[in-house]
Amino acid sequence: MKKISYSMLSLLGLAIIFTSCGDQGKSSSNGALSSSAAEKVYVAPGEHDDYYAFISGGFSGQLSVYGLPSGRLFKVIPVFSQDAEKAYGYNEETKPMLNTSFGFVPWDDSHHPDISQTNGELDGRFVFINGNNTPRIAKIDLTTFETTEIIEVPNSAGNHSSSFVTENTEYVVAGTRFSVPVPQRDMPINEYKGNFKGVLSFISVDPEDGGMDIKFQLIMPGFDYDLSHPGRGASHGWFFFTTYNTEEASTLLEVNASQNDKDFIAAVNWKKIEEYVNNGGGTIMPTNYAHNVYDEHTHTATSTMKKEVLVVDPLKVPGAVYFLPTPKSPHGCDVDPSGEYIVGNGKLSANLTVHSFTKMLDAIENKKFDGEAYGIPILKFEDVLAGTVNQAGLGPLHTEFDGQGNAYTTFFISSEVVKWKLKTWEVVDRQSTYYSVGHLMIPGGNSRKPFGKYALAMNKITKDRYLPTGPEVTQSAQLFDISGEKMELLLDFPTIGEPHYAAGIPADLIKPNSKKIYSLTENKHKYATTSDADVRVERNGKEVHIYMTMIRSHFNPDNIEGVKVGDKVYFHVTNLEQDYDVPHGVSVIGANTSELLIMPGQTESFVWEPKQVGVWPFYCTDFCSALHQEMQGYVRVSPADSDIDLSWSLGE
């Protein structure tokens, strides 16, 4: 007996050896024995990840850049919130980026990043992302990974069904979550019904430089427009928005907006409206909103207040808007890669409703209407329905696609990702998430060409998944391998803020375009000092402008005298380096603002208002070189009535 068990053991040992050897060759096989999750997410030191993941920071207002499959954080791109580390919203150059019709707004709630597309495929030029609270759409340039444009969206509130791009990035679309009086006015809240409006904004994107402009705003009935996605392929030219609160309640919405058995998906034929507008249709409405643009050559943002917007009444454009009845306050509104299926995730339902674009066109043509809402035809539910995924889970929120005929839907209440098949509507697999998953992301999962290798689930609740850090714990993302029939959980990793939604893209589409430095010869900053011959200090009344340069390992000038208490001192600092990854930073004692972190070839400015007489040091804040500790200087501050002239020097 003993002998037998020994030989059994040795056989088992052999089996293990053989399996582990076999592993090296084929990593696609399934099962715990055949490959380890650790191996699949391991990116060796010095190696690069296969995918970029742009994960929104939710209430942090920013956009984070992670690598997949490793889950390593590379950068937090400041978008809607001030960032003292990078001086975003603190230095003179980027303060205008956060200007709005409400003045300077240093925070927002960033939700849905979406990567620009060409012919329905990711092109890796820009990421767009919406600010929810003070409605704004931002554009991040993926050559510099900086926010280069922010446009405020007037007549909108809780800018949530945003910022999704059409197949050729003709438009980035922003829909209002909260309906409001349009234009805003003083009126009783309980007169909401029939009086408030929901505005859907179509922001055109210049094909050359990506410049954004509000082409038109569609004034819709006063529902809550929750999420949206563009049609693609055959349905290109349409845009779909989920709605809830078709009850038009203004109070206790958790009850009052959950009464109707079905709300709507609004199908908007934007091509038709575009044509109407191009032919002079629509009405100019006076309004006020900020359009902020950061110029890469002046390294400076400008904010322009715009005073009017073109609005369109959907009833004036016959055939432009239809409502598709969709059960139970649908949340996510997702369109499959072919453009045929529109998935409405009724968040109070256990079922998923899938509409058919072909059937929708047929229903429109044959006028299969089921009444109307504020003059907009409601299509018959049965006549647009493609199928239902029955009892898939609890609280469906969002769906993405792998391009292999499968869809992946998150279920918030039952904390799981469910894989199901398009056309047959059968559930194939389900995996738990930890906990309460919101969005999920498959790179390219909302385009004609998904890269169906990984799915990233973004969870709202973390509880015990990591070492505890007091009452506030990190939120997290979970990476699944979806290349096999069954999904496999590979990795948990913490995120910044709330990982609300993400956009992923193969690294090769972006990596070669990433800039290494800013060219000094292209620096057109108003206060740039591109040569040491031009360093100087100038006084203009109480204003003092220091034209300073920095290069390993000194400032020029580094001794400045003649500054007085009560002066407003502008440090305009140019980094003369032209080498990759040699930024310098600067700050001065007592500055009531952040440091500057200046990339090679860039100029930035901060203001210092010295309040005390003395000799005050400034220094480089980014460990730049072997002589970093020596990179320092002094400003002498004299009494307000002093008659010491301005002087400056280096090495004297």
Next chain:
Amino acid sequence: MKKSRILMVLGVLLPLMLFVFPLWNITLEAPQYPTPLGMDIYINDFADANPHDIKNINLMNHYVGMKYIPDAIPEFKIFPAGIIITTILGLLIAFKANYKWYLYWFILMVVLSSAGLYDFYLWEHDYGNDLDPKAIMKFTNPDGSVMGFQPPLFGSKDILNFRAHSYPQLGAFFMGIGMLLSFLAFLVGKKGK
């Protein structure tokens, strides 16, 4: 036209490629420069191998007190003139003189390029050893003498955290082949006599 003459004309014209391609290249490798720093030496210019390389070499070398690589040196005028004169001379020889002169032209070119290499060595020696006495970092050899940072004339060498490579480039090869062709023209001419 005789075979030897064709070879001679070809040999005389090839060094003109020095106006198109670099003569020499110095490359510096270090871990923190995953893309190495490099300088291409043309007969009339120092050029960045990648944008801003010379500026970055200067920035780095100032720590040990090395001078900035100059924008221009007198050789940038002398070398092109020398190439043009020897080319004209070579063409005159190819068309007017007999094959013995092919050998004289070859010898002239050997002498001139040796002088050029010696000049390059002198510049390198000065660049690597004439250091600013106020240099930020001063290094000494084990015997106590001041450490120099002269790049190799030909080959590869470790200098502090860098590995320096110095090798001829396409322009130099064209000149070398041209010279060999002139010698070959001489041999062919001699044989045909």
